Amino acid sequence: MSVDGETGGDVHKPDHPNSQGWTEARRVVLFSDAPLELEAGGRLSDVETEYETYGRLSKNKDNAVLVCHALTGDAHAAGWDKNPEGPMRAYRRDKPGWWDRMVGPGKAIDTDRFYVVCANVLGSCYGTLGPSSVNPATGRPWGMSFPIVTVGDWARQQIELLKTLGVGRLKCAVGGSMGGQIALEIALARPDMVEDLIILSAGHRVTSQGLAFSVVGRNAVLSDPYFCNGDYYGRPGKPLAGLAVARMMAQITYLSEESMGFKFGRKLRGKESPDFTLTGVDFELESYLNHQAESFVKRYDANSYLYLTRAMDYYDAADKWGGGDLAVMAGRIEARTMVVSFSSDWLFPPELCREMVTGMCLARRPISYVNVPSRYGHDAFLVETETVRRLVACHLKAGS
Amino acid sequence: MAEKKTTTGKKTPPAGVKSTAADKKTTAADNKTKGTTPAAGTTAGKKTPPAGKTAGKSPARIRAGVGDGIPEPCPAVLREALDNDRLDLGDELLAVLSSAYGNGDGPSEERRRWQDGVILDWISPGSYVLDLGCGHGELLGKLIAEMGVHGQAVEVDPEAAMDAMELGVPVLNIDISEVLGDFRDKSFDFVILESTVQTLRDPMGVLGQMLRVGKRCVVSFPNFGHWRTRRDLAATGRMPVTSSLPFQWYDTPNIRVLTVKDFLDWARRYDVTVDKAYGYCGGRVRPIAERDNLVTEEALMFISRD
Numbered sequence: 001m002s003v004d005g006e007t008g009g010d011v012h013k014p015d016h017p018n019s020q021g022w023t024e025a026r027r028v029v030l031f032s033d034a035p036l037e038l039e040a041g042g043r044l045s046d047v048e049t050e051y052e053t054y055g056r057l058s059k060n061k062d063n064a065v066l067v068c069h070a071l072t073g074d075a076h077a078a079g080w081d082k083n084p085e086g087p088m089r090a091y092r093r094d095k096p097g098w099w100d101r102m103v104g105p106g107k108a109i110d111t112d113r114f115y116v117v118c119a120n121v122l123g124s125c126y127g128t129l130g131p132s133s134v135n136p137a138t139g140r141p142w143g144m145s146f147p148i149v150t151v152g153d154w155a156r157q158q159i160e161l162l163k164t165l166g167v168g169r170l171k172c173a174v175g176g177s178m179g180g181q182i183a184l185e186i187a188l189a190r191p192d193m194v195e196d197l198i199i200l201s202a203g204h205r206v207t208s209q210g211l212a213f214s215v216v217g218r219n220a221v222l223s224d225p226y227f228c229n230g231d232y233y234g235r236p237g238k239p240l241a242g243l244a245v246a247r248m249m250a251q252i253t254y255l256s257e258e259s260m261g262f263k264f265g266r267k268l269r270g271k272e273s274p275d276f277t278l279t280g281v282d283f284e285l286e287s288y289l290n291h292q293a294e295s296f297v298k299r300y301d302a303n304s305y306l307y308l309t310r311a312m313d314y315y316d317a318a319d320k321w322g323g324g325d326l327a328v329m330a331g332r333i334e335a336r337t338m339v340v341s342f343s344s345d346w347l348f349p350p351e352l353c354r355e356m357v358t359g360m361c362l363a364r365r366p367i368s369y370v371n372v373p374s375r376y377g378h379d380a381f382l383v384e385t386e387t388v389r390r391l392v393a394c395h396l397k398a399g400s
Numbered sequence: 401m402a403e404k405k406t407t408t409g410k411k412t413p414p415a416g417v418k419s420t421a422a423d424k425k426t427t428a429a430d431n432k433t434k435g436t437t438p439a440a441g442t443t444a445g446k447k448t449p450p451a452g453k454t455a456g457k458s459p460a461r462i463r464a465g466v467g468d469g470i471p472e473p474c475p476a477v478l479r480e481a482l483d484n485d486r487l488d489l490g491d492e493l494l495a496v497l498s499s500a501y502g503n504g505d506g507p508s509e510e511r512r513r514w515q516d517g518v519i520l521d522w523i524s525p526g527s528y529v530l531d532l533g534c535g536h537g538e539l540l541g542k543l544i545a546e547m548g549v550h551g552q553a554v555e556v557d558p559e560a561a562m563d564a565m566e567l568g569v570p571v572l573n574i575d576i577s578e579v580l581g582d583f584r585d586k587s588f589d590f591v592i593l594e595s596t597v598q599t600l601r602d603p604m605g606v607l608g609q610m611l612r613v614g615k616r617c618v619v620s621f622p623n624f625g626h627w628r629t630r631r632d633l634a635a636t637g638r639m640p641v642t643s644s645l646p647f648q649w650y651d652t653p654n655i656r657v658l659t660v661k662d663f664l665d666w667a668r669r670y671d672v673t674v675d676k677a678y679g680y681c682g683g684r685v686r687p688i689a690e691r692d693n694l695v696t697e698e699a700l701m702f703i704s705r706d
Contacts, residue, residue, distance in 0.1 A: 336570070357572065361582035364528065366552055366570035370561065390562055398568035 011096060012104065013080075019096065020054050020079030020104045020111060027051075027127055030160045036122075040314075042147040046136075049161055050127025051075045051119035054103060055111035057166060064167040065109055066158060067099060067118040068175030068182040071308055072300055074126035077118040078103035078111070088125065088299045101385045108389040109174070109396070117165065121182070122157050123149040123307040131303035132233065142303075144230030149307060151178075151315040155185040159193070169193050172396060173335070176200035176381040177348065178312055184356075187335045188321045196399045197335035198392060201345055201381040203352040204317035204329065204359075210347055213253050214309045217246035221302050230303050243302045244293035251292050256344035256377030264288060318359070326359030333360070338368040338395045340388070342380035368395065482691050485625075485661065497627050501682030501695050513538070514685050515594055515620050515700050518678050522618070522702065523549060527589035530554070530614060532576050532606070533596035537564025540592075544568055552588075554579050577602050580609035591617045595698075598622060598654040611672065611705040620700035623679070625659025625693040660693040663701060675702040 012019040027050050030036070035045035052075045057064060067077050076097040084092035103109045103116055120128040123146065131146040138145075162170070173183040173194050180202025187194040206214065221227060224242025232238050252260075264285040268274060274282045281287050322329030337360060341353035350371045360367035372387050374380040381388060477493045478500070516539045523529060525547040531540040534553035537560075543549045545568065553571045555561040561573040572579055577600065591614030597603050598621045610617045622645050623629075632640035639649050647654065660679070667674050679688035679696035688696050 338565075358582045361552075361572075361579075362584055364550075364584070364587050366550065367572065368565055368570045370558065370573040372558075391565075394562050394565040397566050 012100065014096075018104050018106050020100070022082040023052055023054070023076065023079035023097070024082050025050050025052055025075055025127055028161065028164055030157065030164065036153065036156060036160075038147050039150040039152040040148040044122070044129065044147065046129075047122060047157060047160075048127070048129045048133070049119055049122075049157060051117060051161060052077060052097075053118075053165070054078055054116040055114050057115040061166060061168065062171060063114050064162065064165075064170050065114040065116045065172045065174065066162065066170050066183070066186070067103065067109065067116055068158070068173065068179030069098065069118060069120070070175070070177040070179050071312070072296070072305075073098050073179070074124070075118045075120040075128075076126075077116070088301075091295065091299055098382075102389060102392065108393040109172075114171065114396075115167075117162065117167070119158055119161050121149075121154045121308070123304060123311065125301035125304040130301070131230065131307060132301045141231075141233040143233065144303065146303070146307065148310065148314075150311050151181050151185050152189065152320070154182050154311070155189050158182065159186065159190060170195060171399070172196040172198060174198040174200070174392065175202070177202050177378065178308070180348075181312065181315055181317075184317055185315075187333050187337070188317060188329065191332050191334040194335040196395060197333065197337045198340070198395055199338070199353075199356075200340045200388065201342060201348050201353075201378055203348045204326065204356050205315060205319075205352075206312055207347075207349065207352055210253070211313050213249060213347075214313050217250055218306050218309060220245035220249070221306060224302075227302065230306075232302070239302045240297040243297050243300065243305060246305060247293045247296040247300075248289045251289060253347045254378045256346065256375060258344055258375040259377055259379075260285065262375065322359075326355060327362035330356070330359035330365055331363035333363075333365055336366065336395070336399055338370075338391065340369075340381070340391055341371045342374040342376065342378070342384065343371055344375050345378045345380060347378040481627075482694060485691065485693050494631065497695070501627075514680055515678075515698070516542070518685065518700055519592060519594070519618055520547075523547065523590050525549065528552075528587065530583070530588040530591045531569075532580075532591065532593045532610070533599075534560075534564050534569060534571065535594075536560050537567045537569040537571065539594070540564070540569045541567030576600065577606055580606065580613060583613040585612055586615050588614045589616065590614060593617065593619045594700075595620055595622070598656045598658065600656060603656055607666075607672075608670075611703070614704075616675065616702060616704045618700065618702055619663075620698060621658060621663070622654065623660050623693065623696045623699045624657045625661055626697050627694045630694075660688070660696055660699050661690060663699070664690055667701075667703060670705075672703050672705050675704055677701045 014021045027048055030047045030049050031044065032046050035043040036047055037043050069075070069077065076092060077099045078097040079100065080096050081089065081092040084090060097103070101107070103111065105112045109116055120126040122128055123130045125132050131142045131144065133142060134140065135142045135145065170193055173186050175183040180199040183197055184199055184202070184204065187197045221239055221242040224239035226232055226235070226237035227239035227242060228235065264283070267284040268282055269284050269287050271282070281290065318324055318326045318329045321332055339353050339357055341348065341350040343350060357367055357369045370391060372380065372384060374384050376383045475496050477490070478496045481493055519539065520542065523543060526549060528550045529540065529543055529552070531551065531553040534540050534555045537553060540551045540553050541564065544551045551569060553564055553569045554574060554576050555564060555571050556573065556575050558573055561571040564571045576596070591610045593606070593610060597607070597619050600606050607619070628642065629640045632638070641648065645654060664674065666672070677688045678685060678700045679692055680698040681688065681692060681695045688699065
């Protein structure tokens, strides 16, 4: 489901033959024997992780596909949540998982063939350890005392999860946006582990503009009077206004001028002429952004938003794995790699994706790259279902 | 399979060729030696020079395996036309050409991919191969699957690119002219530009980049110097339309019109070595020399530059 709820195809109800049907989240406690040494310093033990799996692991254990979710995503990638408990999961009552159009029986990532795993990242708020979890040392939610986590930590978390599931090697690691960065990081950290790599709408780093938007978004949250240094849990007021502003702005970066213009333009909302007020909702676009923000703040934790956007800001795969040289970085990758960008994406623009592709070419690594013409901006990787389905299916088919 | 059979025909050179064609395992060094021997056949000079005298002077030598494919006994009118690469539209010459080379309407559908056969014979297993304009990826898919080459393809048409990906070919869906700068010098053993050069906006730039990133390059193109093309233009006053060139001027992707001779002129001028040349001539695939311009429907050249 795209972030603005637009569907790029039919929604399959749970009884549809191509639907994963009713799904149930599972949880596992990782790093209970040896703690996870965090990249930015500090350590975490007992990393509870929520995940879902679809399909069956083959006898040879060679059919596992890891699907990595984006910034505000979760482990519920496909099918319908059997038990959507609590207000944060209420949205699941009307929609299947966030990549349901790609993952399911007979779909591009065919759960009749593949054993699909999707896990919620460390620091998030969908069943995995994060700032809203209770710190066992204090008996209170971590809040801002939660350590800084990185894309590298997420990769290690997911590799550890796969180990507990008996998966030592991935047929494919795939993800879009932040998920694409995690998939890339796994292929860099463990080149031996990934056979196919598919990166959608993502780069080896965020652009300076992307970084700037991220900074403003966090400032909106931090300056909300109810934020209270992240210690807002259990209080009557929460930093919803700040989080709403952050989401509104982020939403703009997910769309494009063309898609926004096409969908809303300057249309007034149910009126012939504007009311000429400062605070009223006159434009369709205003109403849309308000609505998006409202539904988002009901289902997301402000601290998690800070931690996850920060991790994306810090990520620079070329720095980490190539000392700044993309070709050195790319030379580590053993996976058959496909990179997909979308022409109107200005959050992870084609030029940035192309840099990674150039690195692969310089390193003489085989690479597939498509810049899909689309007007849907960054959201395109979730909305251009037909094209993405075909590309992912082509890549997986060739590798089988 | 028809193509395959045809290309092996190069090992039995037509009358008039002293040398057997260098086979696919010939190294560049071998070729260099051959280039200076009489067995190399024709150098791409103005006239056929006495063997061994001027080879080495002109950079655009066709080094090995040339044949003139002239029918025996050769009618005087044809011998004269070939020697001078001139087409006088006399009935006698046209009749001779038609009977010796057919109607010159290009390869039939099942032989359309004759070039793949020639290229397959030349590429060594496990080598690095870049296919520019791979189309649906049949050639590189085969090279990867059967010969274990490290393949990389470029194809600007997204549908064709996805077909190629399905065959296991890594494809950059980018315009050729925008991608070659991404590769290091001599990072490929072979670079293939099959039936594409005539469609490029900047062939000079692409050819130069190809020679930079590839140790050896293959370029093939429809030959506008073929006698039928010349006759049609001269006789009808309209641009020829054949099955090799089935387009009108207003919808043709072939925006660069060139002949075997033109290509060799370019090679001479820019210090490019033509290691070997093949042509599709009158239903046969065979090594060609400059003087086959008149009877070559499609040409394929192996080129390199140090």
